[in-house]
Amino acid sequence: MTRKQMLGLMGATAAGTVASTLTGSAAEAAALEAADGLDAKHVIRRDVCVIGGGSAGTYLAVRLGDLGRSVAVVEARNRLGGHCETHHDPATGGTVDIGVVVFEDQPLVRSYFDRFGIELTTLAGFRGNTTYIDFRTGRRVDYTQPPPAALPEYYRVISQYGPIDTFFDLPDPVPQDLVAPFREFVAKHNVGSVVPLVFQYGQGIGDILDLPALYSINTFGQGVVKNILGGSFLTTAAHNNSLLYERATAHLGDDVLLDSQVLRVERSASGVQVLVATPDGPRLIVARKLVVTIPPLLRNFAGFDLDATERNVFGQFISGAYYTGVVRMSGLPAGVDLANAAADTAYQLPPLPGIYGIGPTGVPGLYNVKYGSTAPLPEGQVRRGIRADIERVAKAGTYPLVLDDLEVFKSHTPFELHVTPQAIAGGFYRRLNALQGRNRTFYSGASFNSHNSTRIWDAAEVLLPSIAA
Ligand SMILES: Cc1cc2nc3c(=O)[nH]c(=O)nc-3n(C[C@H](O)[C@H](O)[C@H](O)COP(=O)(O)OP(=O)(O)OC[C@H]3O[C@@H](n4cnc5c(N)ncnc54)[C@H](O)[C@@H]3O)c2cc1C
Structure with a gap:
């Protein structure tokens, strides 16, 4: 018409x-x-x-x-x-949440799932036995994520701006703290130990240190921090959100x-x-x-x-980019997950575009992979990037990874719309x-x-x- x-x-x-x-x-x-x-x-x-x-x-x-x-x-x-998606493995019947995984432990969340008869369970953390790899070289990085000792102080500082993880209801004039790059916010408030956690939770946001602090605080806000301190995120008991x-x-x-x-x-x-x-x-x-x-x-x-x-x-609005996949792969010891890290950057955050990490799914042989970029990329380039990153780990002799197949690939782009x-x-x-x-x-x-x-x-x-x- x-x-x-x-x-x-x-x-x-x-x-x-x-x-x-x-x-x-x-x-x-x-x-x-x-x-x-x-x-x-x-x-x-x-x-x-x-x-x-x-x-x-x-x-x-x-x-x-x-x-x-x-x-x-x-x-x-x-x-x-939308971004909540579950992969069903035809061979085992196992399920893998390849999009949204966790929900905050709130009465609203519990009653929403309850009305549809869906059982929830708590999920304490994302990481198990993590090996940090610089995926640009495939080599192991000698790095241990610091305990987020500054989390309570971070929570105190962000709380003065209200629930900006729920509404972008900003004070007028907008405080420079929120407009300036997150790296300045972190230095000013001496909360550097939370940066790796913000990066981990803020997958898909892009270059968190250079973007205005508003976006890190919006993603890693009061709700998320409360749930980390309480160790009480929820997910579906069936692992099928x-x-x-x-x-x-x-x-x-x-x-x-x-x-x-x-x-x-x-x-x-x-x-x-x-x-x-x-x-x-x-x-x-x-x-x-x-x-x-x-x-x-x-x-x-x-x-x-x-x-x-x-x-x-x-x-x-300007769009960031976030991609996910499920790879069938061998060569990673049981229980080990890989996180991207760089020896030569602030807080060892990896440069993007690149892999965030590769982790076990609960289904033998299947691994979840997450890939980020500060701007949308051709999907073929991301697929090739994931393969090349995995192959580099094997070539460097870090783990004998063999990628059989990129079984699932999803673009979650546009993602994290932001402004200057x-x-x-x-x-x-x-x-x-x-x-x-x-x-x-x-x-x-x-x-x-x-x-x-x-x-x-x-x-x-x-x-x-x-x-x-
Ligand atoms: C890989 C990944 C992991 C995540 N993990 C978590 C997590 O663990 N916990 C969490 O709380 N959040 C997580 N998120 C964040 C997630 O984005 C939000 O939780 C939430 O899904 C965003 O909801 P939304 O309704 O804004 O967008 P969406 O859920 O994406 O919904 C938008 C919908 O609009 C549809 N649409 C788009 N364009 C059109 C059109 N022109 N006409 C009609 N329909 C259209 C889309 O198909 C989609 O269904 C994750 C996101 C990703 C990508």
């Missing part, structure tokens, strides 16, 4: 407004039939249309339902879950449109119309409100009627947050909260009354 047809479709209704489409008049049915064969049965009427069915979109859809609101979720992929999304999909039923592409979004004072290409043909979702949970990059808003303010804000220090200091996040509710549109997800599902769900609870109103 062309833009002209869409506008014609809207204009042909009784009063020539979206409101008349909302009433479901005979004129509307005639207009729909005239436009590319769309008739009234292709119109989905809901209180809220949610675009993107990952962590934020799925949670909001479920909770809006609890509040008696009808929803339609438009998801581009063939499943809900995707169960949450499978059960949510069943719960939401026909309200989920999978494999669907947004073609056009028109918002007006009286409502929202979202034209969607689904596997069953085009559908027009007519709703009172819109919730956007996809990464807010301009290219993801193709077909949206963004106004100049929205375009200006979203046009400032100048934009942060100039009030970018004030302007971003001011978009909530504008043009009947609300926003949720990593770029508005943080790359942390628990924080996203916490923030969603705060947003829910406005969306449901």
Whole structure:
């Protein structure tokens, strides 16, 4: 359907407004039939249309339902879950969470999983017996991660800025502490011993030392630190976090449109119309409100009627990049995991692009690999990079690794949308947050909260009354 047809479709209704489409008049049915064969049965009427069915979109859809609101979720992929993904090994039946692994130990998390009958268990730490390797050479680095003695002090310092792991609700003017590179924040507050942990938890963020401290603190914030100090992260007992999304999909039923592409979004004072290409043909979702949970990059808003303010804000985002894979490999002693480290850098952080680490999965012979870059890369280059990094370890004689196959490869890019220090200091996040509710549109997800599902769900609870109103 062309833009002209869409506008014609809207204009042909009784009063020539979206409101008349909302009433479901005979004129509307005639207009729909005239436009590319769309008739009234292709119109989905809901209180809220949610675009993107990952962590934020799925949670909001479920909770809006609890509040008696009808929803339609438009998801581009063939499943809900977004960055939460589980690999099923056909040979053993074993499962490996290759995306989201841990959740904070919060009543909200427990009740969300509980309502879907999913058992949780605690996960004390990520690392077991770690060998540090400089993957540029394949050689072992003589390094032991320091105990994070400064963690309580780090927590004290970041707490003065409030829960910026949940909302980018920054003081005005924005403190230089948050705008300056994280390396300056660390030096000023003498909290260097937490850097390796921040890097480990902040996989996908990019060069944490050079980026504004805001981004490290957003990812490694009060919620995460509390859970580290308490040793109480949660994961599913079945090691299959995707169960949450499978059960949510069943719960939401026909309200989920999978494999669907947004073609056009028109918002007006009286409502929202979202034209969607689904596997069953085009559908027009007519709703009172819109919730956007996809990464807010301009290219993801193709077909949206963004106004100049929205375009200006979203046009400032820069994307990082994060990739994951599952490799079938031999030659690593049982229980050993490999972490990338550099002998010649501050805090021994490895240069990116490069492997973060390779760790056992619980399924014999299968290892989880994580790879990061400060900017998106061609996927072929990342695949080759992973192979070359592993082969270098064998060539250097460190471990006799033999890579049989890169069985799974996933790009989680775009990842960690960020803006320049100048934009942060100039009030970018004030302007971003001011978009909530504008043009009947609300926003949720990593770029508005943080790359942390628990924080996203916490923030969603705060947003829910406005969306449901
Ligand atoms: C490898 C990895 C490990 C992680 N580990 C953890 C962890 O252990 N704990 C944790 O809390 N967080 C973790 N995260 C962070 C994770 O990003 C967040 O927890 C959370 O998934 C972000 O939610 P979201 O809704 O913003 O994005 P997503 O979950 O990515 O959801 C966005 C959804 O929108 C869909 N979409 C995109 N574009 C369109 C479009 N145009 N139209 C329709 N749909 C679209 C996507 O397919 C996706 O389903 C991890 C992330 C990665 C990549």
